[in-house]
Amino acid sequence: MKRKIDDLREDKPPIALPAADKKAPSQDAAFTDFGLDPRILTAIAGQSFHKPTAPQALAIPQILDGRSLVLRAKTGSGKTLCYLLPLIETILRNKEIAQKSTSALILVPTRELADQVLRAIETFTAFCQKDVRAIKLSEQLPDEVVRSMLASTPHIVVATPSRASAGLKISPWVSSLKMLVIDESDLVLSYGYEEDLNTLATSIPKGVQAVLTSATISSDVDRLKDRFCKNPTILDLNEPEAEGEGITQYVVECGEDDKFLLIYVLLKLKLILGKCLIFVADDVDRSYRLKLYLEQFGIRSAVLNSQLPIASRVHTVQQFNQGLFDILISSDEMEVLGDEANSLAEDNETTSNTGHEDQKSPENPDSEDCQTAPPKKKQKSSRRDKDYGVSRGIDFRNVAIVVNFDCPSTARSYAHRIGRTARAGQTGTSLTMVVPSDKFRKHMPTSIASAEHDEKILSRIKKQQAANGKELKPWHFDWKTLEGFRYRVNDAVRAVTKVAVREARMREIRQELLKSDKLQRRFEENPAELHALRHDGQLRSARTQPHLKDVPDYLLPEGKKKLSANRIGFVPMNKPGNKNKKGRVFKGKGKRSGGRKIDPLKSFKARPKAR
Numbered sequence: 365m366k367r368k369i370d371d372l373r374e375d376k377p378p379i380a381l382p383a384a385d386k387k388a389p390s391q392d393a394a395f396t397d398f399g400l401d402p403r404i405l406t407a408i409a410g411q412s413f414h415k416p417t418a419p420q421a422l423a424i425p426q427i428l429d430g431r432s433l434v435l436r437a438k439t440g441s442g443k444t445l446c447y448l449l450p451l452i453e454t455i456l457r458n459k460e461i462a463q464k465s466t467s468a469l470i471l472v473p474t475r476e477l478a479d480q481v482l483r484a485i486e487t488f489t490a491f492c493q494k495d496v497r498a499i500k501l502s503e504q505l506p507d508e509v510v511r512s513m514l515a516s517t518p519h520i521v522v523a524t525p526s527r528a529s530a531g532l533k534i535s536p537w538v539s540s541l542k543m544l545v546i547d548e549s550d551l552v553l554s555y556g557y558e559e560d561l562n563t564l565a566t567s568i569p570k571g572v573q574a575v576l577t578s579a580t581i582s583s584d585v586d587r588l589k590d591r592f593c594k595n596p597t598i599l600d601l602n603e604p605e606a607e608g609e610g611i612t613q614y615v616v617e618c619g620e621d622d623k624f625l626l627i628y629v630l631l632k633l634k635l636i637l638g639k640c641l642i643f644v645a646d647d648v649d650r651s652y653r654l655k656l657y658l659e660q661f662g663i664r665s666a667v668l669n670s671q672l673p674i675a676s677r678v679h680t681v682q683q684f685n686q687g688l689f690d691i692l693i694s695s696d697e698m699e700v701l702g703d704e705a706n707s708l709a710e711d712n713e714t715t716s717n718t719g720h721e722d723q724k725s726p727e728n729p730d731s732e733d734c735q736t737a738p739p740k741k742k743q744k745s746s747r748r749d750k751d752y753g754v755s756r757g758i759d760f761r762n763v764a765i766v767v768n769f770d771c772p773s774t775a776r777s778y779a780h781r782i783g784r785t786a787r788a789g790q791t792g793t794s795l796t797m798v799v800p801s802d803k804f805r806k807h808m809p810t811s812i813a814s815a816e817h818d819e820k821i822l823s824r825i826k827k828q829q830a831a832n833g834k835e836l837k838p839w840h841f842d843w844k845t846l847e848g849f850r851y852r853v854n855d856a857v858r859a860v861t862k863v864a865v866r867e868a869r870m871r872e873i874r875q876e877l878l879k880s881d882k883l884q885r886r887f888e889e890n891p892a893e894l895h896a897l898r899h900d901g902q903l904r905s906a907r908t909q910p911h912l913k914d915v916p917d918y919l920l921p922e923g924k925k926k927l928s929a930n931r932i933g934f935v936p937m938n939k940p941g942n943k944n945k946k947g948r949v950f951k952g953k954g955k956r957s958g959g960r961k962i963d964p965l966k967s968f969k970a971r972p973k974a975r
C-alpha cells in the first residue's frame with residue numbers, strides 16, 4: 365500500500381490505479397496511522413468513525429505531505445474530511461506561525477455548504493478550539509463587520525467565491541494563505557463565480573497548496589486546476605465500479621395516481637423503515653401537495669425546497685439528521701411565479717443557493733449531455749438545476765431509502781439523488797416510480813408534465829447504471845392487494861386542493877416570518893402584527909380526515925393483520941373485560957367514558973388563587 369501512495373507523488377504523472385488497489389487502503393488504514401494530533405483523534409472517535417474511507421486513506425497522507433491534490437470521488441465518500449483533517453493538523457503543527465495569519469481558505473459554491481463545512485470544522489476542532497479558529501463568509505454583511513471578522517485573523521475562512529473576493533476590497537487577507545481548498549470544484553464555475561475566482565487567483569500567493577474536490581468528471585475542474593495548482597497529484601477514485609456501491613436500486617412502473625397509492629402503502633404499512641428521502645419533480649407545490657396528502661393519513665413529513673430561506677433549509681436537514689422526523693420531501697427547483705424576477709435581483713449567493721448545472725430541460729430530454737459548460741451569469745435563474753440545489757453537497761445522514769416519487773429529469777440527476785443514501789460505506793435502497801407512456805395523463809388530478817419523458821429517461825438511467833455495473837431491478841408486487849386502499853387514497857388526493865397547497869405554503873412563509881430575527885424588533889413594536897401572524901398560523905391547510913389516520917383491519921393484507929394485532933400496547937376497543945356494570949367502557953386516565961373522551965384539561969377545576 366505504501367508503494368501505491370508513493371506512486372502518486374506529485375513529480376510522477378497522474379496514474380490510474382486498478383480498482384482493487386484503490387480500495388485497499390480503506391480496509392487496512394486507521395485514523396491513527398496519519399500521525400494526527402490526539403485532540404483530532406478524540407473528536408473523530410466522538411463521531412464513531414471507525415476507519416477512514418478509501419479517499420480519506422489515500423488523500424490525507426498526500427495533503428499532510430504538503431502536496432496539491434485534485435480528488436475525484438463519489439458523493440458521500442467523505443471528501444470533506446480528506447482536506448479538513450490535514451488542514452487542522454497543519455494549523456496545530458504550525459501553531460506559532462498560524463497564530464498571526466489566516467492560513468486556509470475553503471471555497472464552496474453555496475451558503476448551505478459553507479454552514480456545513482463550518483460545522484464540520486467545529487466538530488473536529490472541539491478539543492482544540494483555542495488553537496484553530498474559523499469563520500464563514502457566505503452572506504452579505506456590512507463592510508465593517510467583514511473587516512472586523514478578517515482582522516481577528518481566523519486560521520480558516522470558509523467562503524463562497526463571491527464573498528471571498530468581496531472581502532479583498534476590504535483587506536488583502538488572502539496574502540498569507542498557505543492552503544486553498546475548492547470543494548465541489550465541478551460545480552463552482554457553473555454557479556457563475558468565474559469572475560470572483562479570477563480575482564481570487566490573482567490575489568492568492570502563487571504556489572499555495574491547493575486541494576480540489578469533485579464528484580464528477582468536468583472540464584471545469586481542469587480549468588480550476590490550471591488556474592490554482594501547479595502539478596497536482598490526481599486522485600481519481602470514481603472508477604465506474606464504485607458508483608452506486610451499496611445501493612440496491614429498484615424501479616416500479618405505475619400510473620400517475622398509483623404513485624400516491626403506492627407511497628401511502630409503503631409508508632403507512634411501514635414497508636419502508638428508517639429515514640426516507642422522497643424526491644418530487646416539477647415545482648415546489650408538488651412537494652406541499654405530497655406533504656398534505658400524507659398528513660391526512662397521520663404521516664408526518666417535512667418539505668425542503670430552495671425557495672425556503674437557507675437557515676430554515678439547513679435547520680430542516682439538521683432535524684432530519686437528528687431523527688426528529690423520518691420523511692423529507694425534496695422538490696426540484698422550478699421557476700415559480702415571481703421567482704425569476706426576485707432571483708435576478710438577488711445577490712450571487714442567493715441565486716447560487718438553488719444550484720444549477722448544465723442540464724437538459726425536461727421538455728427536451730434528448731439534449732442530455734454529461735459534460736457541463738459554465739452558464740453565463742445572466743442565465744442563472746433560468747437554467748437552474750432541478751435537483752442539486754437541495755440534494756448536491758447537502759449532507760443527509762443515514763438515509764435508508766431514496767424514493768424518486770417523480771422520475772428525475774436526467775440520468776445524472778438520478779445518480780446524485782440516489783447518492784444521498786449508502787453514504788460513507790453504508791448500504792441503502794432507492795425506488796424510482798416511472799410512468800409508462802400509455803399511463804401518462806390518464807389521471808389528470810395527479811398528472812405532471814415531466815412524466816411524459818419518464819420512459820426515455822429511465823432507459824438512459826439504466827444505460828448509465830449498467831456502465832457502472834449496476835442495475836435497476838424491477839419491483840414486483842401484486843397491485844390487486846392495494847386496490848382496497850384506492851378509495852381512501854382518492855379521497856385524500858381530492859382533499860389536497862390548490863387552495864390547500866397555497867395555504868400550506870403561506871403558512872410556511874408565516875412561520876419563517878415569525879422565526880425571522882430581523883423582524884423581531886418590528887414585532888416588538890407592533891404586537892398586533894405578531895398576533896395576526898400567529899392567529900393565521902393556526903389555519904388548517906387541508907381538509908383533515910381523522911378516519912384516514914387508521915388503517916381498518918379489513919384492508920390489511922394477512923401478514924399485516926397479525927402484525928397490528930400483536931402490536932405492543934394494542935387494546936381492542938370492545939374488550940369485554942373492560943366494561944363496567946352499565947356496559948360502559950372502563951374509565952381510565954384520558955380514556956373513554958360512555959363513548960366520550962375525557963379531556964383532562966376541561967375536567968380540571970381551577971381553584972381560586974390563594975391570596
Ligand SMILES: Nc1ncnc2c1ncn2[C@@H]1O[C@H](COP(=O)(O)OP(=O)(O)OP(=O)(O)O)[C@@H](O)[C@H]1O
Pocket residue numbers: 412413414415416417420437438439440441442443444445578579756757758759760761787788
Ligand atoms: N470515515 C468515515 N466513517 C464514517 N462516516 C464518515 C467518514 N467520513 C465521513 N463520514 C460521513 O459521511 C458523510 C458524507 O461525507 P461528506 O459529505 O464529506 O462526503 P462527500 O464525499 O463530500 O459527499 P458530497 O460529494 O455529496 O458532498 C458525512 O455524514 C460524514 O460525516
